[in-house]
Amino acid sequence: MIRQTMQEAIVAGIAEEMRRDADVFIMGLDIGRFGGPLNSCKGLWEEFGATGRVIDTPISEGAIVGAGVGAALAGKRPIVDIMFLEYLPLVIQQLGCDGGAMHYYSAGKARVPLVVRAKYGVGPYHGHPYDFHAWLMQTPGVKIAVPATARDAKGLMKAAIRDDSPVLFMEHMALYHGLRDAIPEEDYVVPLGVAEVKRAGRDVTVIASAAMVRRALAAAQALAKEGIEIEVVDLRSIVPLDEATILDSVRKTGRALVVQETVCFGGSTAEVAALIAERSFRDLKAPVRRLGTAYVPVPFARSLEKAAVPDDAAIVAAARDLVSQ
Amino acid sequence: MVTLSLDEGLRLYRTMARIRAFENAAEEASRGGVSAFGAALSASVRVRGPLHLSTGQEAVAAGVCAQLTTADLITSTHRGHGHTIAKGASVERMMGELFGKVSGCNGGKGGSMHIADFSVGMLGANGVVAAGIPIAVGAAHALKLRQRNALVACFFGDGAINRGPFLEGLNWAAVHALPVLFVCEDNRWSATTATGAMTAGDGALARAAGIGVPGERVDGNDVFAVHAAAAELVAQVRAGQGPRLLHAITYRVKGHVSVDPATYRDGEEVDRALQDDPIPAAAARLRAAGVAAEALAQIALEAEREVAAALAAASAAAWPDRAASYSDIQDTGSDRWLV
Numbered sequence: 285m286i287r288q289t290m291q292e293a294i295v296a297g298i299a300e301e302m303r304r305d306a307d308v309f310i311m312g313l314d315i316g317r318f319g320g321p322l323n324s325c326k327g328l329w330e331e332f333g334a335t336g337r338v339i340d341t342p343i344s345e346g347a348i349v350g351a352g353v354g355a356a357l358a359g360k361r362p363i364v365d366i367m368f369l370e371y372l373p374l375v376i377q378q379l380g381c382d383g384g385a386m387h388y389y390s391a392g393k394a395r396v397p398l399v400v401r402a403k404y405g406v407g408p409y410h411g412h413p414y415d416f417h418a419w420l421m422q423t424p425g426v427k428i429a430v431p432a433t434a435r436d437a438k439g440l441m442k443a444a445i446r447d448d449s450p451v452l453f454m455e456h457m458a459l460y461h462g463l464r465d466a467i468p469e470e471d472y473v474v475p476l477g478v479a480e481v482k483r484a485g486r487d488v489t490v491i492a493s494a495a496m497v498r499r500a501l502a503a504a505q506a507l508a509k510e511g512i513e514i515e516v517v518d519l520r521s522i523v524p525l526d527e528a529t530i531l532d533s534v535r536k537t538g539r540a541l542v543v544q545e546t547v548c549f550g551g552s553t554a555e556v557a558a559l560i561a562e563r564s565f566r567d568l569k570a571p572v573r574r575l576g577t578a579y580v581p582v583p584f585a586r587s588l589e590k591a592a593v594p595d596d597a598a599i600v601a602a603a604r605d606l607v608s609q
Numbered sequence: 610m611v612t613l614s615l616d617e618g619l620r621l622y623r624t625m626a627r628i629r630a631f632e633n634a635a636e637e638a639s640r641g642g643v644s645a646f647g648a649a650l651s652a653s654v655r656v657r658g659p660l661h662l663s664t665g666q667e668a669v670a671a672g673v674c675a676q677l678t679t680a681d682l683i684t685s686t687h688r689g690h691g692h693t694i695a696k697g698a699s700v701e702r703m704m705g706e707l708f709g710k711v712s713g714c715n716g717g718k719g720g721s722m723h724i725a726d727f728s729v730g731m732l733g734a735n736g737v738v739a740a741g742i743p744i745a746v747g748a749a750h751a752l753k754l755r756q757r758n759a760l761v762a763c764f765f766g767d768g769a770i771n772r773g774p775f776l777e778g779l780n781w782a783a784v785h786a787l788p789v790l791f792v793c794e795d796n797r798w799s800a801t802t803a804t805g806a807m808t809a810g811d812g813a814l815a816r817a818a819g820i821g822v823p824g825e826r827v828d829g830n831d832v833f834a835v836h837a838a839a840a841e842l843v844a845q846v847r848a849g850q851g852p853r854l855l856h857a858i859t860y861r862v863k864g865h866v867s868v869d870p871a872t873y874r875d876g877e878e879v880d881r882a883l884q885d886d887p888i889p890a891a892a893a894r895l896r897a898a899g900v901a902a903e904a905l906a907q908i909a910l911e912a913e914r915e916v917a918a919a920l921a922a923a924s925a926a927a928w929p930d931r932a933a934s935y936s937d938i939q940d941t942g943s944d945r946w947l948v
Contacts, residue, residue: 309754336754342784347777350743351750354761357732358682358751377737382744386733389723391716392937394733424938 287464290431291323293438294401294455298325298363300471301445302332305361308445311339311348312365312401321367322403322460349375349400353383353450356396361445368412369404369454372419380423383450387425395448399441405495406545406582406593407458413582415544417522418551420452427451427476428522432497434465436520439474447476456494456545477524481533485513488603489533491556492543493519496594500543503599512607514541522552530556531564538569539606543594548576570609573602613833615898617675621832622891623908624671628691629888630912631700632664634920635690635707635721639867648868655924656707659866660721663691665830668887669794669857670695672835673762676843680759682730682748684741686794687722689734692764698726704919705926712926716933738799739769742778742791749787749852760788760846768799770813779820779852786851790842791822793854794829796861801873817854829857830887833894860885 288296302308309332315325316338329338341348345366352364366375379400386394406413420426429444429451431437437455444451482497483504490500500516507514515533519526534540540560542553553574560572578592641651643659663670666688674683674695685692693703698714706713707721714726725733732748735741745763752759769775770793782789793813797804810816814824827838835857842853860882864871871879892905 307755339750339785342777342780344773344777344781346774347743347746347781350740350774350778351747351781354684354732354744354747354749355751355754356747357727357744358748358755360751360754362747362751377740378743381737382735382740385723388937389715389719389733390725390727390937391713391718391933393715393727394725 285466286469288434288467289461289464290434290437290455291460293434293465293467294441295324295326295328297438297441298445299328299331301442302337307359308361308363309337309339310363310365311341311352313341313343313367315365316340320365322409322457324365324401324403324455345371345374346378349378350382352398352400353378353386353396356398357386357394361397363399363401363445365401367403369402369416370412370414372402372416375400376419376423379450379452380420380426384423384425387449396450397448398450399444399453400450401453401455403455403457403460405456405458406589407456407495409457410584415546417452417454418546421523421552421555425449427524428454429476429520430454430493430522431520432459432494432518435467436474438467439472440476440520443473443476446473451476454494458495459498474520477521477526479517479519479521479526479529481515481529482518483514483516485515485537487512487537488514488539488541488606489517489537490514490541490543490599490603491517491519491530493522494545496543496545499594499596500599502596503603506596506600507603512603514603525555525559527559527563530559534560534564535567538567540568541573541575541599541602541606543575543599545593546576547579548574549579551576570606573606575599575602613836615900618833618895618898619900619908621671621675621836622895622905623912624675624695625667625832625888625891626909626912627700627915628667628670628694629664630916631690631694631703632662634916635660635704636662636664636863636867638707638920643866643868645866646864646869657709658720659868660707661688661866662863663688665862665882665886666794666796666859667691668832668835668891669792669829669859672832673790673792673839673855675836676839677762678759679730680757682732682759682761684732684745684748684761684763685734686738686741686764686766687734687736688766689724690721693724693726693731693734696731697729698731700915701919701922704916704923708923708926709928710923710926711929711933712922717929718937739765739772739774741765742769742774745789746778746782746787749782749789750785753785753787760790760843762790762792764792764794766799767793767795767797767804767808767813770816771808775816776820779817779822782852783821786849788846789852790839790846791817791852791854793856795856795858798861798865800865801869803874812856814854814856822852822854824854824856826856826858829859830885830890832887832891
């Protein structure tokens with residue numbers, strides 16, 4: 285085992301796949317000599333730059349992702365770093381409408397092995413926090429990976445690169461340079477579409493991803509002192525959604541709290557809540573509860589940001605309320 | 610035609626005749642297929658939905674694609690039947706696709722606006738104006754990284770130069786000296802709006818020059834001129850000199866879509882354009898070079914027969930099985946939405 289941050293683990297995963305498969309290459313803004321914003325590509329230029337496999341691009345997000353689709357169609361396995369998820373709206377057409385649909389429209393003949401990386405999240409960088417992944421839930425054919433730990437991030441990145449479909453890979457900035465995680469030294473992948481129970485519990489299932497997994501685990505510690513045991517399901521992928529793990533947990537606890545750092549309306553919390561209502565309604569002891577950011581643009585001031593984003597206390601309160609029903 | 614053999618000339622003529630026959634048949638088969646521009650839906654329609662016909666623009670597809678090999682790739686537009694035929698796709702399978710039959714080159718899933726044939730290097734039509742440009746650039750980048758001796762011909766219309774991907778894509782291709790031949794197939798109409806009135810400056814070539822992509826302007830209704838200009842530019846691209854742009858000026862003789870009577874434009878303009886039909890013009894040149902009228906008539910007849918057979922095959926083919934609706938989608942992890 286070695287100990288790495290999420291940023292280090294992701295870059296290590298990319299480097300390993302680039303060594304393993306000569307068709308893998310990466311392109312994006314400021315990823316060359318500069319090493320990428322927040323060191324998102326640190327060291328890749330030094331190792332692979334001379335062979336043209338680390339490509340600095342102009343500020344042309346649409347063209348970069350469109351070119352990723354084209355390069356994938358022509359036999360490569362591109363990784364595109366668009367910097368921030370806030371720019372996803374600029375590339376929805378290329379990633380969602382073209383990349384997602386090519387396999388289908390070609391009746392299975394074309395494949396688009398493309399990974400699009402994007403940083404996001406409320407946290408220490410106070411900029412570009414937007415999590416727009418729900419926009420891509422409406423374009424069938426694109427997968428969405430959303431790691432909460434460094435170990436998962438590396439394994440999911442390697443799985444995403446080896447996958448023959450377009451994958452949006454989300455990198456939460458509050459987790460990026462935070463805790464170090466024990467990373468296996470041997471080659472491993474975390475399959476797309478497989479959630480993980482990060483903490484077992486009998487009373488309430490909390491379904492979360494990314495930074496909200498950390499918050500749910502902190503809430504679990506606080507609640508344990510009151511004798512309330514929550515089970516934390518880390519989605520790890522939004523698409524494919526691991527329905528079995530969610531439903532198994534809800535059948536056990538009978539209570540579900542879905543937490544995301546996005547607005548609830550029309551997003552993945554709604555999707556998970558609907559899944560539980562459709563498939564596990566009779567197992568529920570209380571109505572499904574959702575927690576998300578307020579239905580407002582992410583505000584800047586600390587006080588406003590705090591008011592808009594669910595914190596540990598909000599998770600504790602919601603779980604406590606569910607148990608009381 | 611100085612550098613063109615008679616055989617090559619006839620091959621260009623044959624490609625144009627095949628595209629024209631296809632477009633005419635597709636237009637006929639789509640009558641009653643869409644309720645728009647005052648047209649009514651018909652219960653007996655064979656091709657549903659609007660078709661963007663390339664009638665009258667055949668010389669661009671034929672002249673450019675004649676300079677390509679099977680290893681070369683193309684990207685196309687919503688008006689993509691001609692490019693697809695010229696790149697070598699099967700007319701029968703294309704007609705099947707327009708009908709939405711299982712015999713279609715995309716199993717009926719793509720239809721006219723997503724028609725594609727990867728087996729001949731045709732990477733797809735696209736319903737979004739200019740969307741093929743970055744795809745072409747990325748494919749060219751892949752060819753370069755894979756050290757393939759091939760290029761990408763990227764067809765787009767005059768309306769596309771007013772979209773961001775034109776700037777982004779050309780810039781990218783120029784920066785990396787990628788093997789792309791950009792082909793602006795200028796039919797002078799952006800849907801129902803005359804492009805000239807909507808476009809500042811001197812058009813595609815001037816904008817490309819500003820990005821450092823040289824090129825040529827050519828009469829897009831003169832297949833021999835297109836062929837010659839494409840030869841020159843393709844040679845430069847193949848020599849590793851970077852991307853080039855061919856601005857081929859033609860005319861959209863039909864409406865924006867098959868049912869659009871294009872009443873918004875001047876009838877005299879259309880009449881003049883019809884006098885400049887690229888197929889009779891090529892026929893006259895070939896006749897002057899000694900080709901018998903019967904030989905040209907025979908080519909047209911064969912094209913009509915090929916398309917008639919394609920129509921019959923498409924009519925006879927089965928509809929895709931209902932289950933095919935749910936296949937060829939990257940696994941979503943659930944069958945919840947696929948039933």
